[in-house]
Amino acid sequence: MKDLTPATQKFILHWGEMGTKWGINRTVAQIHALLFIAERPLHAEEICGTLGVARSNVSNSLKELQNWGIVKVTHLPEDRRDHFESMKDVFEMFRVIITERKRREIDPTIAMLRECVEESARETGGAAIHTRQRLEQLQEFFELGVDFYEKVNRLETPTAVRLFRMGDKLFRLLGLKG
Amino acid sequence: MKDLTPATQKFILHWGEMGTKWGINRTVAQIHALLFIAERPLHAEEICGTLGVARSNVSNSLKELQNWGIVKVTHLPEDRRDHFESMKDVFEMFRVIITERKRREIDPTIAMLRECVEESARETGGAAIHTRQRLEQLQEFFELGVDFYEKVNRLETPTAVRLFRMGDKLFRLLGLKG
DNA sequence: CTCTAGTTTCTGTTTTTACAGAAATACAGA
DNA sequence: TCTGTATTTCTGTAAAAACAGAAACTAGAG
Numbered sequence: 493m494k495d496l497t498p499a500t501q502k503f504i505l506h507w508g509e510m511g512t513k514w515g516i517n518r519t520v521a522q523i524h525a526l527l528f529i530a531e532r533p534l535h536a537e538e539i540c541g542t543l544g545v546a547r548s549n550v551s552n553s554l555k556e557l558q559n560w561g562i563v564k565v566t567h568l569p570e571d572r573r574d575h576f577e578s579m580k581d582v583f584e585m586f587r588v589i590i591t592e593r594k595r596r597e598i599d600p601t602i603a604m605l606r607e608c609v610e611e612s613a614r615e616t617g618g619a620a621i622h623t624r625q626r627l628e629q630l631q632e633f634f635e636l637g638v639d640f641y642e643k644v645n646r647l648e649t650p651t652a653v654r655l656f657r658m659g660d661k662l663f664r665l666l667g668l669k670g
Numbered sequence: 671m672k673d674l675t676p677a678t679q680k681f682i683l684h685w686g687e688m689g690t691k692w693g694i695n696r697t698v699a700q701i702h703a704l705l706f707i708a709e710r711p712l713h714a715e716e717i718c719g720t721l722g723v724a725r726s727n728v729s730n731s732l733k734e735l736q737n738w739g740i741v742k743v744t745h746l747p748e749d750r751r752d753h754f755e756s757m758k759d760v761f762e763m764f765r766v767i768i769t770e771r772k773r774r775e776i777d778p779t780i781a782m783l784r785e786c787v788e789e790s791a792r793e794t795g796g797a798a799i800h801t802r803q804r805l806e807q808l809q810e811f812f813e814l815g816v817d818f819y820e821k822v823n824r825l826e827t828p829t830a831v832r833l834f835r836m837g838d839k840l841f842r843l844l845g846l847k848g
Numbered sequence: 849c850t851c852t853a854g855t856t857t858c859t860g861t862t863t864t865t866a867c868a869g870a871a872a873t874a875c876a877g878a
Numbered sequence: 879t880c881t882g883t884a885t886t887t888c889t890g891t892a893a894a895a896a897c898a899g900a901a902a903c904t905a906g907a908g
Contacts, residue, residue, distance in 0.1 A: 499789035500801055506782045513693045513775055517866075528808075531800050536885080546868040551886060572876070573884065580804070582811040597691055604684045611677035622709050623678055626758070630706075633760040640834040643841075655840070656818040663821075665839065695896075714855080724898040729856060750906070751854065 494542055500529055504543070519545055520553040524562065524578060528585075533566045533575035561588050583649050594641060598634060605631040672720055678707055682721070697723055698731040702740065702756060711744045711753035739766050761827050772819060776812060783809040 493501050504525040511521025522543055527534060534542075539550045554576055557563035562585055565574045579585040605627055612624040644652050671679050682703040689699025700721055705712060712720075717728045732754055735741035740763055743752045757763040783805055790802040822830050833840075 497790060497793055497798060497801065499786040499793065499798075499805075502782065502789070503786050503805060506779065510775060510779060515691045515693045519866075529801055529804055531797065548869075548886080548888090549867055552867095555886085582807045586811065597688060601684065601688060604680065608677040608681050611680070612675060615675055615677065619709065620675060620677075623675065623707055626707055627677070627681060629760045633764065636831065636834050643837060647841075653814065656814050659821060662833070663825075665836075697896075726856080726858090726899075727897055730897095733856090 493544065496542065503529065517553065517556070519543075519549055520556050523550065523553050524557055527557075527563055527576055527578035528580070530578075533568070533577040535571075535573040535575050537573075539576075560592055581649070583653065587645065587649075590641065591645070594638065598638060602631060602634050602638070605634065671722065674720065681707065695731065695734070697721075697727055698734050701728065701731050702735055705735075705741060705754055705756035706758070708756075711746070711755040713749075713751040713753050715751075717754075738770055759827070761831065765823065765827075768819065769823070772816065776816060780809060780812050780816070783812065 493504070496504070504522050507525035508518040508522040511524075512518050522545075523539055526539060526542060536547065536550050536554065539545075539554075540547050543550075554563065557576075557578075558565070562579050563576055564579075566577050568575055579588065609624055609627045609631060612620045612627065615623075644655065647655065671682070674682070682700050685703035686696040686700040688694075689702075690696050700723075701717055704717060704720060714725065714728050714732065717723075717732075718725050721728075732741065735754075735756075736743070740757050741754050742757075744755050746753055757766065787802055787805050787809060790798045790805065793801075822833065825833065
């Protein structure tokens, strides 16, 4: 890892590890960390050099990050090369990531649960009833999560932040002591 | 996969895939799915037979699930064998999972960010200042998340559910139209 | 103390994933 | 059209993870 301060290095390595624990490829996460920290858009060759990974690996990882929607290509005047830039607003960035994971993983899971519930409703016997109930509870939980997500997602960032910061007021609204 | 209805099979397979996308071993997730659906505690041998995986694999996966805190051992009268049972309350179960992921991954990340911020505060130059600011934003975001988690976590399940269900009232509280 | 059923740990194999380097492709400017 | 630069795709290899089966260990029952 060339030309990076110790703090930056530590951050990039940790972010890579975090990635793996959440099902994100280590290199993808490291490149994301680098672009997030970078003061200006970087081109692929710089990323190779800095992180010491192969050009092809960088290319594929950048494409992956673009699919996630958190990295964009830009072009600088006088330079033909693609330059890459990460979203910088942390809240917006996670909003995008969560939206994407919902689309890829949660929505299909809810669809699957719905199908399984239907299927087990057609099946006979006590076991099938029991199965259906369990699956329905799971479905209900995911749908609750999605509903909440959608509500929060409609808010402007500063409003959403206020919501998450809100302490006692929230609890009073719920008619409870915290 | 023996002795399972088509719906149950579909669920277990999907849950296994979901697992891998979130950094959970496929077999671990499948066993969890099976225990979640099961009407009664199962012993290791039954799990082997049903899912068709090796005894050792089941043993390790069960230990993993116990470490997560979502599967418990029970003993039946007249039977020396350990029997395993998943938590059944979905909301509680995810509460446990989230708590554990926070402990394992989020807390260390916040600690790392704190260290990096300190470190880059000691470093000199414009780049270090820029780095520190980015890391501080990230840290702030994670701390916001943790605060919110802790607040919600203090609530009884039904109250928390009410919070997530709450629609317009919430927005009015925030002084906004949804 | 010994036997037996149960469980965990260890070791080697298989499978999957990540990765580097080469080859192929695209593309702007001369 | 040709040429040099940038990018992507392809292919084989290396590393990591998952896994099965055997061996080792544990603990009741007799």
